[in-house]
Amino acid sequence: MINFELECDGDGGITLIDPRKLEKLTKETAALLTIVIDVLGKTELTMDYPNKEWSVVRSRELKKLQEICSNGLMFTGLLKDGEYNVSVTFDSNSQVASTSSGFIEVTENKIIAVETGELIQNLIYPKLSLDILMDLDITSGKYLVNNNIDGDNLRLNLTSVHKDEVKTMNNAIDLSDRA
Numbered sequence: 001m002i003n004f005e006l007e008c009d010g011d012g013g014i015t016l017i018d019p020r021k022l023e024k025l026t027k028e029t030a031a032l033l034t035i036v037i038d039v040l041g042k043t044e045l046t047m048d049y050p051n052k053e054w055s056v057v058r059s060r061e062l063k064k065l066q067e068i069c070s071n072g073l074m075f076t077g078l079l080k081d082g083e084y085n086v087s088v089t090f091d092s093n094s095q096v097a098s099t100s101s102g103f104i105e106v107t108e109n110k111i112i113a114v115e116t117g118e119l120i121q122n123l124i125y126p127k128l129s130l131d132i133l134m135d136l137d138i139t140s141g142k143y144l145v146n147n148n149i150d151g152d153n154l155r156l157n158l159t160s161v162h163k164d165e166v167k168t169m170n171n172a173i174d175l176s177d178r179a
Helices: 021-026 027-037 044-048 054-069 096-101 117-126
Strands: 001-009 012-017 073-081 082-091 102-106 110-114 134-136 140-152 153-161 172-174
Touching: 001 012, 001 134, 012 117, 012 153, 021 044, 021 110, 027 073, 027 117, 054 073, 054 134, 073 102, 073 140, 073 153, 082 134, 102 110, 110 117, 134 140, 134 153
Parallel strands: 073 172, 082 153
Antiparallel strands: 001 082, 012 073, 012 110, 102 140, 110 134, 140 153
């Protein structure tokens, strides 16, 4: 088990990704993430959508993000403002597949966890260093991501699965009760 603290200033979240796949993320991905974590429409991006209800814009962009993530590129869990105690566990038994929130595909034997707002900042300003919350050496393959949130405690369980057990899943999810 790996434990770390996660602080979400304003709206934010946690993103799990194979670090080699960071290069596949673009400024457009950053814009999608910014819209999706902005539940109340507080960012300047709202000006790009005059006369449109923000919840409709956000919902549409969440679907786009889910499409991007559905192939295992990354897992993003949206969280409300606060500090979280995060624990990540690993299970090689795929029997929990029915309760999974998403999956991630690891190709380079490593997975990292970053705060989603931090990832957005790094995508927009690539010269900034990315504050990595967790750096885990893990066997390449597909992993189901199960989550459980209880107050300020967030538990993520990675479960190794056979390649054909998972095709696509919803990897951009709202773990908070704020949506």
